[in-house]
Amino acid sequence: MIDRNLVDLQYLEEVLDNFSKATGLHVAIVNKNGESFGLFETAERCEFCRYIRSKPSGVEKCRASYKQATQEASKWEEPYFFRCRAGLVIWAVPITLRGISLGSIICSQVLLWKPDRFFYQELHELNPEVNDFAELERTAGQLDIISPVRFQAAADVLYVTVNQLMKRDLHVLENVETYKMQQLIHKELEERKRQQLSLVKEGYDYGSYLQRERSFLRYIRLGDKPRAEKSLHTLFIQLFVKSTGEQVPIKLRIIELAALVSRAAVEGGAEPETVMVLLETFNDRINDCQHLEKFFSHMKKFVTMVLDQSVALEEKKYNGLVNEAKAFILENYSQAIKIEDVAARLFISPSHLSRLFRQEVNCTVNDYITRVRVEQAVELMKKPELSVAQVSQSVGFQSQSHFAKVFSRYIGVAPLIYRNSLS
Structure with a gap:
């Protein structure tokens, strides 16, 4: 669900409802996972889509299509057109706030051309779980056909509308954030006074x-x-x-x-x-x-923009591979992981992952693993119940002497000296 503190969903739903009535196009608001909700969660779908969604994994197929469309629209920051996994052309208008993707508006359930034998052949290939192809073809034949020019124009109009709405909501959000900060500070002060x-x-x-x-x-x-x-x-x-x-x-x-x-x-x-x-x-x-x-x-x-801009570059260029690699390392730094383990998790070659890291993070994968381990070691040093040897082992170093050498290189002092400086 999109946070209602970030977006005026009621107003957005009213706009989309009027847009749908005026154009005859089916619309849906979806979050980043492709899940629709609100007014359009139970909206009447066309017969073709109802038929597809009634089959095993049909709903999941729709959700996966919506998720992919949302990701692509967010990457390129413009309406994104593609074929859904059931064979229809759909487009997604990104919903973003300060460059952060919140979801998208999906518009679909039409054809851009009259069905021919190639279309039906592809329809069969994309929907192997359907046994009654005659019924599938019949429902596909009931779909509305609109020109590509009209389809593009509808996408552009909705894109402009959503952008204007998000600019308005950004001003509202700033006031909400200010209020939340005031409340946090006030709560902390009152708690300190109460406990004296x-x-x-x-x-x-x-x-x-x-x-x-x-x-x-x-x-x-x-x-x-x-x-x-x-x-x-x-x-x-x-x-x-x-x-x-x-x-x-x-x-x-x-x-x-x-x-x-x-x-x-x-x-x-x-x-x-x-x-x-x-x-x-x-x-x-x-x-x-x-x-x-x-x-x-x-x-x-x-802080949000600084953190987001590097992630956005990675996602646009490499579908978030570097970001996924970082996440894997952050979850498994305490294990004996190597670049081969990270690459295998992402189903790419170690050499390709190494090139991506050098381009995007300006260091090697092993350097990043070491950096994470040292940063985590610094945190664990604050726990007096843990010895330096235990800290070393907890963050994935096999040798305490190697840990001491690496820690000294990154932090500037030996682990024991750093530990003593905290007391």
């Missing part, structure tokens, strides 16, 4: 802040968006409480943090020129900002 806890006892000294900041920057370097965003919220609240809401120190810390984020993102493989442009835009906005919550809102947007 001191700043230091609660971990709101700058030493604690800098420690959390280091963790946050590690998530940026690793491209771990969920943990980076969660960590950023914690930093915001801690910074506000420690600064007692004073704008000047908060503004200075936010500007400083943005610079650190940009460098961490580049170290993680983001394109330097793009990141610097985003940083300049952020600095211009923050300098003109007068409200405290807006500082946090602009910072959150900046």
